[in-house]
Each structure stands twice: as structure tokens, then as C-alpha cells.
Amino acid sequence: MSELRNAGNRSRLAQFDRVWGNLPGWGQLSAVNHTSVGLRFVVTGMVFFLIGGILAMLIRTQLALPEQDILSSSAYNQIFSMHGTVMMFLFAIPVLEGAAMYLIPKMIGTRDLVFPRLSALGYYCYLFGGIIIVSSLFLNMAPDAGWFMYTPLSGSFYSPGLGPDFWLLGITFVEISAMSAGVELVVSILRTRANGMSLRKMPIFCWYILAMALMIVFGFPPLILGSILLELERAAGMVFFEVAGGGDPLLWQHLFWLFGHPEVYIIFLPGAGIVSTLIPVFAQRPLLGYRWIVMAIILMGFISFGLWVHHMFTVGIPSLALAFFSMASMLVAVPTAIQFFAWIATLWTGRVVFHLPMLWILGFLIIFVAGGLTGVMLALVPFDWQVHDTHFVVAHMHYVLVGGMLFPLIAGFYYWLPHVSGRMPSDTLGRWGFWLTFIGFNLTFLIMHLTGLFGMPRRVYTYEAGLGWDLFNLISSIGGFIMAIGIAVLILDIALHFRFGQRARQNPWNADSLEWAVEMPVSTYNFASLPDVPTRHPMFEDPTLPQKIADGKYGLADISHGLREIYGSRAGTGKVMQVIHLPTNSWLPLQSAAIIAVVCLGLLTKFYWVALVAAVFAVLSLLRWSWHNGAHASSAPLTDGERTDPPLHSRMLDSPGLWGMVVAMMGNGTLYASLLFGWFYLWTAAPQWEAPTQGPLALMPLLLSGALLTLAALVFRVAVGRLRAGNGNGMQGLFWIASLIGLIHFGLLLWVLLSAPLEPTELAHDSVLTVMLMYLLIHSGLSTVVTAMQAMRVQLGYVSLRVPYEPIVVWPLWVYTLAIFWLAVAAFVLLPMGWGAA
Amino acid sequence: MCLLVTGCGGPFSALNPAGPSATAASWLWWGMFGYFSLVMLAVFAVWFYAMRRDPGDIDQQQSQRLQNRWVFWGGLVLPTVSLAAVLVVGLPIGRAMLPLPLEQGEPLRIDVTAQQWRWDVSYPDSAIMLEDRLVIPAGEPIDVHLNSADVIHSFWVPRLAGKLDVIPGRTNVIRIQADQPGIYRGHCAEFCGAGHAHMHFEVEAVESEAFQTWLTQEQANE
Known part of the structure; x- marks a missing residue:
């Protein structure tokens, strides 16, 4: 029981628990609450991370020595294709989305995301799509044309099996969840902030997530379109990428990388957001250069859409275009450097307290800086021509992604764990986990730069002895296994802490932002009353905030009506303008996702009439969903004495639904x-x-x-x-x-x-x-x-x-x-x- | 470092160049490696110092000034100057690698058609056909015209030049040159299916006269 509950507020908080809680037993599956759904995303994502990690171990085992035949060429091709697919689509993005869904409402001082049922739908689409994709491994028909699925290799002639269909249909299914999370996060951040939290008062993490969510909305559609077209080409014989008939395989590459490059920043931005959040807390001073960082985030978002061609430097495009994209690619270094030096300035002027999360931030610094610098090298076309598609790129990319995403993510896990469990992580085991992971990672990938420079191409399942690659590969494999042990220790540490960790006090790291004003462990509704937040550092300025919130001193403290309510506020100023009624637990998301899964399986197994019937039902299910919205009489009955200050959202012209529609149409x-x-x-x-x-x-x-x-x-x-x-x-x-x-x-x-x-x-x-x-x-x-x-x-x-x-x-x-x-x-x-x- | 390990050798090593393009690329590597290592170490040093140092009492105005100084010099000036330097040096080098018209004469043309999983080589001026092997005169620029009979491949002889993709429906041209006679190994660099790992070939560079003799002999044999 949280330390914030006392005789005065206990019965009212219990009522809050009832209204906002999930249903018991199987009813958990109908949960729409952002805390539940966010954590489900994170846990499921970590399971996929382990699956992707096992695939990586298989790759390193096969390549440890030259001329090994532990894996056949076909098995190896399936495994490296799935490693990339699982890590990118089923781990990195969903875990970050989940973390954002969990954190954002708490940081902006509200009780839930603005479209709770959409969160749940997104989760089930992700879960079912992920299961479909991974099941292909066990059926020995996994996609084997790479995670990038270049045509014509992935076309029906050169890949007649079901592998590419698993990929195309499964990934498109999973993308529903990315798009819905994108729309939902944008509207939530813009329209449901605490009263008085103008955009400039928003925690910096929210800026990162706002940028990430917008980039998802604009970045994923090209891939979704590409996947649909390729599946139509494979299944219906239409022509898009086939040269005969007027298609072009390069169109696929353009569509794929139009998505694929922003994707890298979609993954990096939340990671950097965690760094920007943690550094000021452990330096015990407000973040310096807030405005610079916001500018850098926006700049990064824009630039990242203009450099997809650097993945295509070797396809033979005009040299002027090469010079342009070379420059654009390097330009990304500027906003990155701005953030780095703002962090340095913050550390410079602060007194650093060195806890476990800081260790992971340090790991991020070292690995990501190295990866960023090799990235600048790769952006230089004449150098790229040499190392493109070699192990140099593999090394670079892991430095950027593991450094820029995994290390900050784990720092964030340790930082926010007390929030979820109410307990503090241990220091000893945590340090072992860090050092093993850090050393193992660098052993694997630092030497791999040389493997690439010595000419070893990517995606080869074996190699001749005596080409100068043998020792490097052996070292990489040993490093890979050390890293795997590190991850195992890490998981052990986190699992044990739930049982043995010390009880955490309120706001254990002495942080500045609002998510530490909730009860620990966290309740389903976050805040029993919704405070005004006219400052960027509410917890620095008023450490008694948690108790006042729990005691119901602020807005919407009444729950006797039994409805889930939050404030809707103006996008710029954060002034409250309406009360939003949120839907409660619902089976519609699970039902809709299950029907869409049937559509997907019908297309996959080529039972098209099943797919068609299911598609009709899916539409009906979604229409039924729209029928029971916030204006429905059951959630907002028209009564005479209803509140008008502020009014209900369904009584106004400017509502979150309108914003959701507009953002969705931008993606569309x-x-x-x-x-x-x-x-x-x-x-x-x-x-x-x-x-x-x-x-x-x-x-x-x-x-x-x-x-x-x-x-x-x-x-x-x-x-x-x-x-x-x-x-x-x-x-x-x-x-x-x-x-x-x-x-x-x-x-x-x-x-x-x-x-x-x-x-x-x-x-x-x-x-x-x-x-x-x-x-x-x-x-x-x-x-x-x-x-x-x-x-x-x-x-x-x-x-x-x-x-x-x-x-x-x-x-x-x-x-x-x-x-x-x-x-x-x-x-x-x-x-x-x-x-x-x- | 790599000198300690194996002497930068290896038949596929881009750090053991044997042609003008590969030599330029390897110089780019060593230059950028040196410069960026310095940058990296400097950033680490500043970061560690920033964490360790005792800031004393700093007021709002001072920290504002500090912040602007760090962000301006580190966040704007440092990357802009570095990138400008890299581009000014690098882009002309890249341009010189392109198959531009020669000052005099035409480069020798060789046609290569890639398919799963072999390289068909032909000399358009004669009727010579080879498989997985190119014979070229040393010291002369050669334009290799690349076509694909099936999926996307990529033509790469690391010791001579960078790589270029072989794309169905298109003809890409890459210029290679070997400074000395010798055998230079190449392989497919774009994943192309089950046999990708074994899609190797060789470029055999011989002296000019020997090349002419070889041409005549082969033509006679056809």
C-alpha cells in the first residue's frame, strides 16, 4: 500500500481504483488502461528481444570459425532475415511505444491516453502479428530475403515459398499498432496536458515522443504501401517492381528506405529523450539548453526524411544526387552534436550523483559517439562504395542502434523500475550486468569494423579460411556470448528486484517531473486529482505535490459519477477547455484485432474467401466501436444540470476526435x-x-x-x-x-x-x-x-x-x-x- | 592496429589497395579514422571531466552563458567545420572514381552479366567469353558494364575499387584499374539468395603486351 493513502483519502481512492481498474481474471484482456497496455507492450517486446537475441547467437555461432556447416545456407538466410525483422519491428519500436504510452500521461499530468481502446487494439495487432511472423521460423518457412526484402529476390519467382508473405502480411498487421500509437501519442501530448502546461513547460521527453509519434505517422505509410504492392505482385500477379511490364525494383528500395531511414531516428529519439530526462536528474539541476534541444529534435525529424538515399549509394544514381544526399546525411550530425553538448553543459554545471542508470548513460555516450562518427564516414560516398554491404556497416549500425536505443532503454528501465514495482534495483548485480554487456558488445562489434574493411561482405553464411577474417570473427563471437551473459544477468537482476529490492520512497531519485508524483507502485488512474502545472519542474518546486494530489486538492477529484474523466486542454497554452469522457474496459479491441488476424491468415494461406468474409466482419466490428464513443448516451447522457465549466468534449466543436481524424488523415x-x-x-x-x-x-x-x-x-x-x-x-x-x-x-x-x-x-x-x-x-x-x-x-x-x-x-x-x-x-x-x- | 594483426593483407582487404580508386578510398579511411578518433577522445574527456568536476556556486546567468558557449562551439561549429572538411576533400575524390570520359582515347570495355550465382564476362570488341574471371591489362582504366539476368547483385573487387550494384533492367558502369599485374579477387556484395556466399570471381591483371597476346590467342581459339 502506498505511503500516500491515509484515513482521509482511502475510501475515495478505493472508488477511483474501482472505476479505473481492469476487470479481474480473463477480464484483464479487456483492459484499455495505458499503464497496463504500455507495460504489456514492454514485456512482449522484451520477449521478442530474447528471440531476436537467440537468432543473433546462432549467427555468431555459425560465423565463429570459417567453413562451418552448423547452419545451412537456407537456415542462415532465414535466421539473419528474422533477426533484423524481429529486432526492428517487434522489439525496438513496440518497446519504445510501450514505454511512451506508459510514461506520457503521467508526465503531462493526466490519467490515460486520449484513445484508450486504440491503445489496446494496437497491442493486440502487435501481439498477433508478431506471433504470425515468428511462427514462420518454427514452420521452417521464415522469410529468407533479408529484413529489407529487396525485389526481385523477394518476388514470387525467386521466392516461391510463403516466407515473404509471412513478412509482408505480418509486418503490415504490426504496423497498425505503430500507426495507432503514433496518432494517439500526438493527440494526447497536444490535447490532454495538465492545466497551464504550455508547450514550453512540457518535460523534454514529451518533445522527443511528440517528434517520434509524428515521424511514425509520416514514416510508416511508405512501407505499408510498399508491402501492399509487393504482396499484390506476389499473390495477384500485378506489376510494380518487375522490369518486364514497366515496373522497377528500385521503386521498392525507395519506398523501403523512405520508411527505413526515418525509422532509425524513430528509434533513436526516445532513447535520446531518456538521456535528456536522466542527466538533469542525476546532475541535480534543470536541463540546460532546453530550447536548443527542442530545436535539434525538430531539425532531426525533418532531416531524417531527406536522406533515405544513403542506403542506396551503390545502385548507380547520378553523382549530383549522391553529393546532395551525402551532405544531407552528414547534416544530421549537427542536431546530434547540439544535444550532446547541451548534456555536457548540464553535467558541467551540476553535481553528479552516480547511480546505476548513469552507468548505462555512460555506456550510451561511448558507444553512440563511436557509431555516430562511423556514420559520418559512411555518408561520404567514395568511402561508402568500399564498405557498403560489408561487416563495417553491420558494426556501425549496431553501435548506433544498441548505443542509441538499447543502452538508454535499460538506463530508463532501472530509472523507472521503482515506479512499477515500488522497489529499488540492486547495485552489485546491476553493475555486473552492465560491464558484461558493455565489454561483450564492444568486443563483438569494434573488431567487426576491421572485418568489414578486410572485405567480408554481409549476409554470407560462411567464408573461406585464410582471408584474414578468421581471428576477427572468432573474437566477435566470443564477445557476442559475453554480451548474452550480460543480458541474462540483467534480466535476473530485474526479476530478483521485484522480490528482494528495497522499498522505494516517494520520488526516490529526487526527480523534477510529474510522473514521480503518482503513487508507488503506480495506480491505474495516476492522479486522484489533476493539478495545475505552470512550471517545467513541478517536483523541484513543490515536493509535497504527491500528497496534495492524493488528497484531492485539485481538479476532477470527484469520482462518484463512476465515469473515467480527464481534462482536455489547448494545444499551445495547455489551458483546460473541456472534460473528456474516456471509454472504460472493452472487448472491442481484442475482438477487432482477432478478426483482422483472421483476414491476415486467410490471405497468407490463400483462402481468399475467408479473408474477404473476415474483412467484412472487421469493418463491422470497427463501425460498432465507433458507435459506442464518448457522445453515446451511455457515457455522456444529456441531463439538465450537467457541468459547463469546463463543458464535456462531446458538447464542443473542437474535440480530441477531430485531432485524431486530422492526424490519421496526415498519415493516410x-x-x-x-x-x-x-x-x-x-x-x-x-x-x-x-x-x-x-x-x-x-x-x-x-x-x-x-x-x-x-x-x-x-x-x-x-x-x-x-x-x-x-x-x-x-x-x-x-x-x-x-x-x-x-x-x-x-x-x-x-x-x-x-x-x-x-x-x-x-x-x-x-x-x-x-x-x-x-x-x-x-x-x-x-x-x-x-x-x-x-x-x-x-x-x-x-x-x-x-x-x-x-x-x-x-x-x-x-x-x-x-x-x-x-x-x-x-x-x-x-x-x-x-x-x-x- | 591492423598492421599488428595481419599487415592489412588478405586478398579482399580494402586497406591493401592495388588500384587508384581503392587507394584513394583507403586514404580517406585513414584520414577520417585519425581525425574522428581525436574528436571522439576529446568528447569523452570533456564528458568525464564534466561529470567529475565540482561546479561550485553557479548562478542562472553563468550557466546560461556556459550552455550557449558549449552548444555554439561544440554543437554548431565543431560539426559544421568537420563536415565541410570531409566533404571538400571527399567529394572530388569520389568524382574521380566515376567512369568519366578520358582525356584521350576510350577505356577498354568489358561486359559482365551477373546471375544466380555466377559472373558471365564478355569482351564486346571480340567474341571472347569467360566465366567468373576477367582478364585486364594492368595500368589502364577499364569500364565494366554490368547487367543482371535475374536479381540484384553487386560487383566488388575490394583491392581495385568500390562496389556497384547490378540491377535488372539497367546497365551500370564501374571503372576499375589495377596498378600492377596480379590476381585480384572479387565477390558479390548484395545478398542474392542461397548461393550468395560463394559468388566469387577473379580479376587477372597482366602487362599490356601480354594482354594483347592473350586477346589474339583467345580470338583465334573461338
């Missing part, structure tokens, strides 16, 4: 932009591009369909305009009309697609066009259906002048649908016509 727009990129790329660069002389689409019906779509959107706009002006007349009718016109547009567009003489299995031109039309149809259909649902909700009283929230959320979907339609017409019909005429 990136997917669309990637498809347009693919279109223009193939058009201008594919070696054997061919376009039919006559545009295959019926022009007049297409334009008519577009006119109808425009009309439907306008009708919807009239309804929204009336709501905004406080006029509720004829809303239901307007929604029905908009939906009906949308339906006619949908039918016409479908006819245009079906009647067009498209040959997607012959021509890349027709393949891209088909995918584009399907994409338009999905959006038109979705807009039509949700608008019909709006009409029904007006009928039931869930949408009205007093509850104007939902139509405002749907409106951006109409705008988006309209925009992509006309852009598509311009890019696929008008531009080629103009081209042909000229």
Missing part, C-alpha cells in the same frame, strides 16, 4: 503521396515503362462521378456549417442526402473501374491505376457509410445541437476523399492526356 495522405510518387517514379524512371495509347478510363462517367462526390461533400458541408452557426434544422435529411449522393458516386466509380479494359497483370501502368481506383473507392465508401450512420445518430439524439461533436470529426474525411479524387484525376488522366497532346 502520406500513403497516398507514396502511391503518387510510385506512379511518377515508374513513369519517368522505369526501364521498360509502357502506357496504353488511349487512356483506359471512361472520361465522362469519371468526371460525372467526381461531380457527384463534390456535391455530396458540399451537402455535408452545409450541415456542418449550420451546426457551427447553431442551427439544427434538417440535419438528418442533409446527412441522408449526402450519403445517398455518395452512394451513387461510389456506384459510378465502381462501374468505371469494372468497365475499364485494365490489364493489371501485364502493365505496371494498369496495376498502379487499379490500386489507385480501389483506394478512392474505399474512401468514398467509408465517407458514405459513416454519413449514413450520422443520420441515424441524429435520429437517436446522439448528434444534435447540444452534441455537435461527431459531424465535425467526419468533415475532414470528406475533404480528404474529395482531395484524393481530384488529385488522382489530375495525375492519372489529365496529366497523361496533356503529355500525349504535347
